[in-house]
Amino acid sequence: MRKRTLTRGLAGIWWVTLFFLYVPLFVIVLFSFNSANSTAIFERFSLAWYRRLFDNEQIINAFGNSLVLAVSSSIVALVIGCLIGYGMYRHRHRKLGWLIVLIYLPIVLPDIVFGISEMAFFVQIHAWTGLLQPGLGTMIIAHVTFQIPFVALIVYSRFVGLDPTLFEAAKDLYASPLKRVVHFMVPTIKPALISAFFLSFTLSIDDFVISFFTAGPESATLPIYIWSAIKKGVTPEINAIATLMIGAVALAAVLSMLFNRQGRR
């Protein structure tokens, strides 16, 4: 009997967790389709808020900024993270403890600390050189910085999972260094690369804190827009943006997982 109670108790924890995780999301999605301007009473189904959303130039701008930021930072992070991941793999036999810590640090560092320090840094540089005016450019740099460790670790773990003789087989079969990259390394880790790209993309779209501190006046992203709009109260319009973002991030996360699984097969 006691065992059964315990099992039920544990199952209860599971359901309560799911409840608090998903019901708020569900409510937001639901009320984004509400015809009334209320976040409490659902009147009837309507796409009115979505229409208003797409008429709002500020939102379209913010959405554009988010997309440009996410895509460009992910591409840059993919290239650099890939090189670092390969470097970590190549030199894995050396004692790399402190280097690994360097790579992990941005992952565990609080975003706010990271954001504030980046801001202070960019402001200083701008004051001295006139370069790096806060805006999309500085945001891309900041995003690339926190995306790189994720990419590097995904690429590294994929390389570690390979038979090291494969690298020698490629050399042995007449592949020059460049051809080894094009015909062996990139195709072999392709699933990991795609997975890393989508993860970076998700991280960038999600990010508010670091973007907030490194953005300029013209480069508000969706999360920044939402934050400023929300001061006037949560409107169903915000719900509609949130719903679109949930959709986009869920899609990227699922794609990332699918490609990673395919690579492990």
Add this chain to the structure above:
Amino acid sequence: MSENMTAEIADHSSAHPTTGERDGANRKASSIEMQGLHKRFGRDTVALDGVDLNIRAGEFFTLLGPSGCGKTTLLRILAGLEEPEAGSLVVGGKNITEVPPHQRSVNTVFQSYALFPHLSVRENLAFGLKMRGMKTAERQAKVDEIAEFIKLGDLVDRHVDQLSGGQRQRIALARALICEPDVLLLDEPLSALDAGLRSQLQVELLRVQKRLGMTFVFVTHDQQEAMVMSDRIAVLNGGTIQQVGTPDEVYEHPVNAFVAHFMGHDNLFAISAAEDDWVDTELGRLRLDPAEQRDAQDGWLLIRPETLELDGEIPEGYNRLQGTVAERLYRGSRIEYRLTVNGRSLMAVASNLGQRMHNIGDRVTISVCPEDLVRVAA
């Protein structure tokens, strides 16, 4: 292999100008000359300590030795995957010591097979040709040709992870052969397979090598495998070559105790004194062929178990020993006896011809021809 591989293989009788009496038809067969090769790992680990070795064109040559003897390092230097600290490597008359692996006409069959997981079997086979810039249509024709030659059948259209160990091994062999290298290197290619498949593939590999007349350099730690496969064997230990010779030379006349032990010999006895035609050992005084006499007084006497006769007729001049049967191992085609002579253990092997078997505890008279006794350096 040439463009006309199958046709040439059919014509076994055509002797090749560079490979002499061999029936191989590979005009690209190359000789290998290694001189003073040194290699160390880290500060203290010496992998190769001055290796001089010549391998003839079209030869099936085996590097044999225990793990850590340097055989794999030597193979990797041939492939270009390791660089020697000193020494030179000449293949087919060209010094390739400094040539990177992707520019050497040398291909390797790796122990782990190293088939590319992101490619199909067909793409794996064509990889080397593609890297050398061969056109797609030509590559496909080559793949079909090699698939026919190695009898791959429908394996070509499978995915790599659908293959068994033996199938992977053959794909790895085909992937290397298709490039028609001057030299083919094989790094313990059969060690991951079970015994039955292993001996089947030994025969197959040998047949392929004889047909192509290509120079094969084979690495193994299995002396039986080395003897079955090789034209010549180099026995390595501690980064140096101990002996180079044909299988029978190495087995019947090992130059030192290490080679003798490694080739599976148990009957080695320390020589305490020697004269023109006899030696004193722990077994007693034994007569041997004066031609076998060495300058040194010490060393070992090797008695091959199969040269001993138990309770047989003893011709004039044969050595005679008294012993007791301590152990009998019935092997079917032969019977092994462990005898005790003068408190020493001596192995004898008799072919099973239906003669009476000796029982444990039996007193036996052991005879051996003086010419069958071999002196071995320490």
